[in-house]
Amino acid sequence: MLNNMRPVDEREFSRVLIEACSTNTPLEVVGGGSKQSIGRPMQTAANISSRALRGITLYEPHEMVMAARAGTPLMQIEEALAERGQMLAFEPVNLGLLAGAEQKQATIAGVFATNISGSRRISAGAARDHLLGLRGVNGRGDIFKAGGRVMKNVTGVDLCRGISGSWGTLAIMTEVTFKVLPAPEDTGTILLLGLPDAIAVEVLCAAMGTPYEVSGAVHLQPSMVARLWHDGLRQQGQAITALRVENFTKSVAYRSERLKEYFKAYGEIHELERKDSLSLWGELRQLSVLMGSDAPVWRISTSPAAGPKVVAAITAYMDCRAFYDWSGGLIWAEVLSTTDAGAADIRRVIATHGGHATLIRAESDVRAAVDVFQPLEPGVERISRKLKATFDPAGILNPGRMYPTF
Amino acid sequence: MSLVALPDPDRAVVARRDAIVEDLRRLVGPQAIIADEEGRRAYETDALTAYRRLPLAVALPSTTEEVSRLLRYCNQHDIKVVARGAGTSLSGGALPAEDALVIAVSRMSRVLEIDCVNRIARVEVGVTNLAISEAVKQHGFFYAPDPSSQLACTLAGNIGMNSGGAHCLKYGVTTNNVLGLKMVLMDGEIIEIGGSHLDAPGYDLLGLVIGSEGQFGIVTEATVRILRSAEGARPMLIGFNSSEAAGACVSAIIGSGIIPVAIEFMDRPAIHVCEAFAKAGYPMEAEALLIIEVEGSSDEIASLLAVITELAKPFKPRDVRISQSAEQSAAIWKGRKSAFGAIGRISDYYCMDGTIPLGKLAEVLVAISHICDKHGLKVANIFHAGDGNLHPLVLYDANDEKQAEKAELAGAEILELCVTSGGCLTGEHGVGIEKRDLMRVQFSETDLILQMRIKTVFDPKWLLNPAKVFPLDGREAARQDPQLAA
Numbered sequence: 001m002l003n004n005m006r007p008v009d010e011r012e013f014s015r016v017l018i019e020a021c022s023t024n025t026p027l028e029v030v031g032g033g034s035k036q037s038i039g040r041p042m043q044t045a046a047n048i049s050s051r052a053l054r055g056i057t058l059y060e061p062h063e064m065v066m067a068a069r070a071g072t073p074l075m076q077i078e079e080a081l082a083e084r085g086q087m088l089a090f091e092p093v094n095l096g097l098l099a100g101a102e103q104k105q106a107t108i109a110g111v112f113a114t115n116i117s118g119s120r121r122i123s124a125g126a127a128r129d130h131l132l133g134l135r136g137v138n139g140r141g142d143i144f145k146a147g148g149r150v151m152k153n154v155t156g157v158d159l160c161r162g163i164s165g166s167w168g169t170l171a172i173m174t175e176v177t178f179k180v181l182p183a184p185e186d187t188g189t190i191l192l193l194g195l196p197d198a199i200a201v202e203v204l205c206a207a208m209g210t211p212y213e214v215s216g217a218v219h220l221q222p223s224m225v226a227r228l229w230h231d232g233l234r235q236q237g238q239a240i241t242a243l244r245v246e247n248f249t250k251s252v253a254y255r256s257e258r259l260k261e262y263f264k265a266y267g268e269i270h271e272l273e274r275k276d277s278l279s280l281w282g283e284l285r286q287l288s289v290l291m292g293s294d295a296p297v298w299r300i301s302t303s304p305a306a307g308p309k310v311v312a313a314i315t316a317y318m319d320c321r322a323f324y325d326w327s328g329g330l331i332w333a334e335v336l337s338t339t340d341a342g343a344a345d346i347r348r349v350i351a352t353h354g355g356h357a358t359l360i361r362a363e364s365d366v367r368a369a370v371d372v373f374q375p376l377e378p379g380v381e382r383i384s385r386k387l388k389a390t391f392d393p394a395g396i397l398n399p400g401r402m403y404p405t406f
Numbered sequence: 407m408s409l410v411a412l413p414d415p416d417r418a419v420v421a422r423r424d425a426i427v428e429d430l431r432r433l434v435g436p437q438a439i440i441a442d443e444e445g446r447r448a449y450e451t452d453a454l455t456a457y458r459r460l461p462l463a464v465a466l467p468s469t470t471e472e473v474s475r476l477l478r479y480c481n482q483h484d485i486k487v488v489a490r491g492a493g494t495s496l497s498g499g500a501l502p503a504e505d506a507l508v509i510a511v512s513r514m515s516r517v518l519e520i521d522c523v524n525r526i527a528r529v530e531v532g533v534t535n536l537a538i539s540e541a542v543k544q545h546g547f548f549y550a551p552d553p554s555s556q557l558a559c560t561l562a563g564n565i566g567m568n569s570g571g572a573h574c575l576k577y578g579v580t581t582n583n584v585l586g587l588k589m590v591l592m593d594g595e596i597i598e599i600g601g602s603h604l605d606a607p608g609y610d611l612l613g614l615v616i617g618s619e620g621q622f623g624i625v626t627e628a629t630v631r632i633l634r635s636a637e638g639a640r641p642m643l644i645g646f647n648s649s650e651a652a653g654a655c656v657s658a659i660i661g662s663g664i665i666p667v668a669i670e671f672m673d674r675p676a677i678h679v680c681e682a683f684a685k686a687g688y689p690m691e692a693e694a695l696l697i698i699e700v701e702g703s704s705d706e707i708a709s710l711l712a713v714i715t716e717l718a719k720p721f722k723p724r725d726v727r728i729s730q731s732a733e734q735s736a737a738i739w740k741g742r743k744s745a746f747g748a749i750g751r752i753s754d755y756y757c758m759d760g761t762i763p764l765g766k767l768a769e770v771l772v773a774i775s776h777i778c779d780k781h782g783l784k785v786a787n788i789f790h791a792g793d794g795n796l797h798p799l800v801l802y803d804a805n806d807e808k809q810a811e812k813a814e815l816a817g818a819e820i821l822e823l824c825v826t827s828g829g830c831l832t833g834e835h836g837v838g839i840e841k842r843d844l845m846r847v848q849f850s851e852t853d854l855i856l857q858m859r860i861k862t863v864f865d866p867k868w869l870l871n872p873a874k875v876f877p878l879d880g881r882e883a884a885r886q887d888p889q890l891a892a
Contacts, residue, residue: 062661063764063794085663115605126605128613129582142852150761151793152579152833154568154617155841155848156875157857161581161613170609182663205523209546211637251706301603303524329524329604356607374607379597383863384609390859390887402608 006052010135010143010174016048017172018141021394029168029398031071031107034096035114039167039401040372041364050109053174056080058149065132065149067177070109077108081180089181090127091118094286098297098361103286109173115165118285119216119244122208122326124181128164133177136163138170139392149177162387168398169406170391184246188256189216189272189280192263194238197221197308201328203266205304207243208327210262212255216244216281217327224289224323230279242272244281287332289323295334296341296362302355304328310353317345332360343370350374373402409814410498410839412459413873415505419485420462426485427463430507433479434472438513440464449490449508453555454498454840456810461488461502468513470588470596470626476509477624478594486872487592489620491532491560496757497838499567499619503872509624511562517541518627526585526602528629531562535569538630547632550577553834554743565625568617570834572742573699575792576667577633579834581616586629589615589622592865602629614860619836620871622864636701639667641738642711644718645692645725649673649787652694653767655721656791659698660764662717664710669792670697670742673771676749676786676799683748684741687734689725696791697742745788746799754804755786756813760824761795761833770827774798777819781812795833796824822847837875845877858884 007013020027028047030036050070056077058067061084068077074092081087092111094103112134117126133147146159163170192203200219207214219241220228228234245255260269272280283289290297302310307328314320319336335342341362350357356374359367376384381403388395388406395406419426427441440446441463451458462485467473480487486506493500493510502508515532522545527538535556538549552571553559563569565587570579577583586600599615600606615622646652649671656669672680672688672695681688688695700710711728718726729735741748749755762770771787778785778800789797798820802813821831821841825848831841845854858876861868862884 060763060765062657064660065763115610117605121604125578125582128610129578138856142856144850144853144856146853146856148761148828148830148848150763150795150829150833152570152574152761152790152795153830154579154834154836155831156837156845156854157860158568158581158613158617159857159860161610162860164613165605165610182660182665185663205525208525209522209634211546211634213636248706248709250709251702254703254706301605303521303526303602305523326604354601355603358607376608377598379591379595380599380608380611383597383611386863387609387860390863391856 003046005046005048007048008052010137013137013172013174014141014143017137017139017396020396021140024394024396026396026399029172031110031113032073032105034101034105035099035110037099037364038095038360039367040404041368042398042400048172050172050174051107057175058177061086064151064180065177066180067149067175068108069175070173071107073104074106074108074111075104082183085183086180087183088130089120089124090130091120091285092116092127093118095360098287098290109176112164112176113166113168113173119218119281119325122217123213123215128161130179131160131164131176132179134160134163134173135175136171136173139394139397147177151179167402169388169402170397172397186249186252187244187246187274187277188252189242189244189277190256190259191270191272192241192266193236193268193270195241195266197311197322197324199266200239200241201304201308201324203241203263204327207259210259212245212259213247214243215246216242218242218284219324219328220289221322223321227289227292229283229288230276233280242280244277290332290334293334294361295337296366297360298333298335298346298357299360300331300333300350300355300357302329302331302353306353306355307331310349310355313349313352314342314346318342340370341366347371409811410843411878412503413878415503419505423462426483429479430463430465430476433475434465434467438466438468438472440466449493449502449510452493452495452498452500454496454501454838457498457501457839459502459504461508462504462506464508464510466510466513470590473509473590473624473626474594474596476507477590477592480507480869481592481594481867484867484869486869488871489562489566489624491563491566492534492558494555494559494563495567495838496759496835497832497840499836499838499874501839506872511560511624511626514626520545521602522547524602525632526629527632528627529561531565531625531628532560535559535561535564542632546635548635549630549632550574550583551580554746561628562625565616565628566618566620567834567836570790570795572668572670572790575669575790576665581613583631584612584616584628585631587612587615587625588627589625591623592867592869600629619838619875621861621875622870637703638707639699639701640707640711640729641697641699641735642714642728643688643725643738644696644698644723645689646694646721646723647692649694649771650768651721652696653791655696655718656767657764658717659714660792664713666698666700666792668697668699671695671787671789671791672745673787675784676745676788679748679752679786680741680745683744684737686737686741687727688741692724697738749786749799753801755799755801756817758796758798758800758817758820759832759835760821760829761793762824762827762829764794766827767791767794770796770823773823774820777816777823781816783809783813783816794829818844839874842875843877851880854880855884859887862887
């Protein structure tokens with residue numbers, strides 16, 4: 001078997017995997033390779049990539065559906081959607097940039113394999129909520145399909161969801177079909193400056209409790225603001241709390257006004273028009289505030305109101321800079337590098353406050369030594385291990401990437 | 407009508423019924439076990455009434471621990487189990503078996519926690535769908551999935567079937583609105599998946615369990631997302647001279663960038679029955695009707711409805727009526743949500759649930775009417791047009807055995823048509839017993855084995871909700887998976 005295999009169709013994937021299965025040959029599964037340095041380091045004999053499978057195979061804007069071969073670059077997908085005024089509503093963040101990869105490397109299957117969603121997750125759902133169907137090959141070499149191309153489908157077991165977020169450990173996707181949505185006509189942002197974390201998250205949660213369909217609710221600590229690419233915002237020099245409204249122009253104006261009124265007690269409110277709004281949310285998608293450093297980065301999902309408590313607790317143990325997304329429920333925490341990237345303390349904090357944490361950026365020796373993904377409860381762990389065994393009995397697909405035992 | 411074969415019950419289990427009932431009473435108390443025939447009779451079917459089986463016994467547990475004791479016992483003694491919510495399944499998902507214990511979660515219906523800051527509610531799953539929205543209404547929130555049976559159906563059943571509803575075009579179906587579950591596995595182990603945060607770690611077990619039709623375990627508690635209600639909502643009615651025009655109008659609206667909160671379709675037969683029932687002001691002369699609802703402030707609603715009115719013009723609508731009051735809006739929705747019941751008052755019907763790509767709407771509707779003509783049956787169409795989820799109601803006389811059989815045949819042909827048109831067998835009602843033998847129309851043997859192996863992961867002895875979802879033949883390969891021995 002050759003290193004760096006790039007099969008050109010699903011039959012070839014099947015042949016390779018049947019052989020790898022029979023010879024117990026572990027393979028590293030990659031798309032464009034943009035997230036290769038995320039997860040536990042693996043010992044594999046070769047890598048197998050879907051990057052040769054390219055091209056949009058179906059696009060029906062009036063049905064809000066697109067299908068593409070697995071290795072189609074995300075950029076190509078998003079350009080095609082933009083031409084028709086549509087978008088991937090879950091706004092995938094560019095994890096690859098964090099890991100030092102180039103933006104153009106990310107593939108559409110990689111987005112679904114990692115289920116990484118951006119700021120609009122709170123209103124539009126996660127990546128996996130948009131995955132309607134897929135074709136793929138499991139670790140036995142079986143070619144299968146799951147789901148379909150229609151918006152509503154409860155026929156059989158929802159394998160699409162099961163496979164989305166499995167980081168290439170259950171099957172290799174060869175084609176994905178997903179829901180796309182109209183891009184909003186207009187975008188506006190209101191900003192509050194200088195709020196401490198706890199107050200800021202109070203604002204974010206309150207905003208989500210209004211009827212104005214806030215589609216982005218973030219809070220950046222001053223140390224994160226200092227890294228923004230947007231000059232005007234970076235120069236504010238204090239914490240930024242931002243709420244995004246997306247809709248028809250008239251509605252954006254109306255809803256922004258209502259939000260300004262609602263939160264006026266929290267201090268002076270600034271407003272970003274369309275261009276600056278797009279620029280801010282665009283760079284947050286690129287995780288700009290986590291660039292320019294190689295300190296460990298954790299991605300923590302918790303209850304929104306628990307967000308500031310989690311950060312305060314981590315900060316009690318180590319130097320920590322935080323970017324809150326999802327109205328406080330998603331924390332990107334950059335911590336001062338320690339031997340374990342703060343894993344022991346952060347896991348303890350999560351155990352107290354609830355949620356889960358994934359180590360996104362760290363040197364490979366650290367990722368080899370600590371739990372990169374959230375350790376699972378015993379019952380869930382056992383089912384997960386069996387799921388892995390049924391999809392991939394020989395353990396050839398990204399073995400150990402998520403969890404040491406499977 | 408009974409084209410779908412039900413396996414013979416396990417005589418040995420049935421013969422031990424009295425002893426089993428005694429054991430069950432000891433496990434959860436006599437008040438939680440129904441064993442007399444009259445009592446069991448109430449559980450012999452669900453909303454797919456053509457199929458009936460008297461269960462071995464019925465258990466009504468009050469706690470997760472009781473569910474655990476029941477399942478552990480049944481697993482040890484190889485007794486099959488059928489989980490049940492309110493029994494409103496249209497696909498026979500809750501149909502009992504003579505050798506199976508029904509575990510109904512109806513007594514577990516408490517709302518445990520409402521947290522508006524984090525926008526979640528934690529409930530026991532015997533709670534009805536509507537009761538969740540009612541519980542959070544005072545805070546200005548609601549629970550989004552809204553199946554037509556929401557007054558009666560339980561969250562348990564919604565989770566089992568991954569239920570949708572009229573408003574899921576904008577808000578998604580059950581799987582998009584559940585964050586965490588507490589469930590009991592067949593061996594009695596209680597596990598928790600997810601929680602009150604987004605996107606549980608590891609594999610998406612939540613996504614696998616939701617919509618698994620009671621095949622994987624019995625869910626007892628759930629943490630669901632609640633959403634802030636819009637400032638206001640208002641439906642409009644647009645009547646057309648043809649289904650084609652209505653279908654094209656739906657495409658035009660969605661293509662324009664507007665996602666209404668709901669787009670519902672009715673054809674002429676459905677319009678007439680529903681109007682007679684609800685007096686909603688539906689246009690009686692129209693061949694097809696769209697009910698389109700938008701949300702926002704009153705200005706936003708007015709401007710969206712004006713845009714939609716413009717978008718509809720090329721399709722020559724014959725009636726355009728915007729609801730003028732909350733009462734009118736309620737009547738418009740009452741007509742739609744009670745449509746199945748209203749049609750049920752004039753005829754027996756067989757309700758299909760296929761989904762198709764929206765672009766195929768017109769041709770599929772024509773083909774459906776051909777299929778029904780061929781069998782000499784009438785059909786009424788009511789469905790969620792925005793997402794292509796059809797509900798053709800094939801009308802027949804249940805007392806006429808031939809007609810009943812024809813209805814079932816026509817239904818199967820309609821579902822095959824949905825699949826060959828690029829769609830699927832079921833958009834929201836589930837496979838259950840009804841569509842079990844049609845699964846191969848949509849899935850290859852490999853696809854099915856993959857799914858069935860997951861069943862084996864959760865329920866190695868295949869005791870949960872027997873004879874449903876997967877065709878009876880071809881199960882062995884997935885049951886005997888040596889990989890799952892560990």
